[in-house]
Amino acid sequence: MSYELAVKFLRPPAGITPTRVELAARCYRRHCLSDLVHLKPLGDGKDPNLAFGDMAHQSTAVFWRECTDAEGWELGGSGRAMAYGKVMQFIGDTWPKVWEDVVAKTNQEYMTIELLGMLMEEYTKNARVGGDFPGHWRIVETEQRRKAELAGLIPLQVFYQIDRLIQNEEGDYGIFDTKTASSLSPMWRRTQEQSIQQRIYKALEEQRLGKEIRYSAIEGVAKKQAAGMIEYVWLNMNWDKDFVNEALLQAKSQASKDDRLLLQAHMDYSGDDPRLLWMAALNRILTDPTTVEFNTQDCQSFFKGCEYESLCFSNPSEREGIALGDFQLLVKDYRNV
């Protein structure tokens, strides 16, 4: 198999996303295991945190769609109340299907349909199209998936999704990223202010719209302490062009590291069996820190144990076998995607 074919085989079509860049910066091995070779714990369903976050995002998208007119301006009168009804209907219809595949973990049992309902009740009362940005805002689009290309020696495709793109009466754009968090602590706020992910969103949207994004913010929604409380974290305060570009360089650096891994896997196995190429990549990820480094300080980040801990804590020579036995392995072939 040629290197070009091998890269096509292993590299997912949505290879680079801001979320993945963020994860790769925290622990590169974790990124490679989850985003490149897609190791999933055996018998484990969808993560309740992710499932709850997805549902909350979809519910907010339903809300903004229902409470705005064709041009995105918020409807007056009983518009919000009607939209709230639609959101509740959406949750009632969708929750059982989504939650079917979720493994309830003992410390996450608080994530229930009742909590989501309560959270959305608060959200639909208090959220504003433009958050606490000054002026009058309309919705341009919500939850739109986009693909962008970053120029460079090797052009890089980045896939991303903005939760809410808004515009004010002067024509300025703003972007919102909604995040559910256990509590909106000062530490959470500080982390958001430096987010690589948000800087990449801003840069990519500026490139696409050909205009500076002067307003961007995180819309934090608390799901444990003071559930439903909203906090807006403004992001542009100290973000100059170099600060934003730095995040793009981080994305490029991650992409080139991913490519180096793919090349290494191809050098380890250059035959025609896709399964063996995939195993060569897995073996590199698990046993070669010069190609794929790891960060033990991230194992418990966000108070949630990394699902790959059992691999990292075993002898390197046994990791591949344990991974093959204890994880669901789907050897995907992206060549024809």
Added chain:
Amino acid sequence: MSSERIQPGKSAIALGPSGSGKSHLIASALEMEGSGVLCLAQGNDELESYRRFYKDADFLITSEDAARLVKVDEKGKNPRLVSEKPFLIATFDDPDFFPSLDLWKATGLTSALSFLRLIVAATKERAAQGLAPQWNVLGLDTFSGIGDLANNSMCSELKVSVPPKARGDGGAQYYIGYKNKLNEVARACRAIRGYGTHWLASSHVQLKEAPETFSGQDVVAKEQQMAMFTGAFREMVPGFFDLVLYTGIDSQGKHYAQYQPDKFRSSKSRYKMEENALDAKGRIENDWPTINKAIK
């Protein structure tokens, strides 16, 4: 988009007293699957159960066997197993561990672990070439016997004839060391299983008394029959396997494996059981072809 699921082997442990059919399950798996490697402890205790495989087996029991089957490179490093026969049988013991006679040599566990690591390396090497495992079954008979070797090893290190009290001198060292050594054994077996070899183990059982700390409260603790290991490791044993069964022989002399027999013996299955696979008492014939067909 095409995709191919890489299939690991199945894993199961049979729990029960001597003569209840634990080795019978492993032997039936060797028979059905046509090849296998056996890691037996202590010593030759369990060897007799596998007599019918002798003619097609290589044995790794004596140092002469090791010299014949384990080859090293010209620098005397990188040992690898060279066995052409369908079955490979290795036994492990501590023949020179007699604390009463001041004889403390206990190398059975490290030998067993080295042997398992050789199997990991051989299996991994074949997998990298896209070849199926050389051995379809890994039998660990008994895992609790390997536990006895871990006990010998720790007692030898601490120069004590019986395990120290958990909260006494050397207690932490003994129990943590014992657990870590057996974890190493379990990890090697899990790695082998990952490449497609079924991992079947057996263990003797013992009664674990109900902890007094629970008595008098709403929760009533019960005594439990558990795998015969000491300390925290015995609680960990079921976690290594996807299927935990109790073995027995009924009044007609028929071997059975029991799933969820009663509240004193907890079993488990991460597999989906085929409908009607179990009889009214929750029993299934103790025979790998039957059990293998029933679990998915």
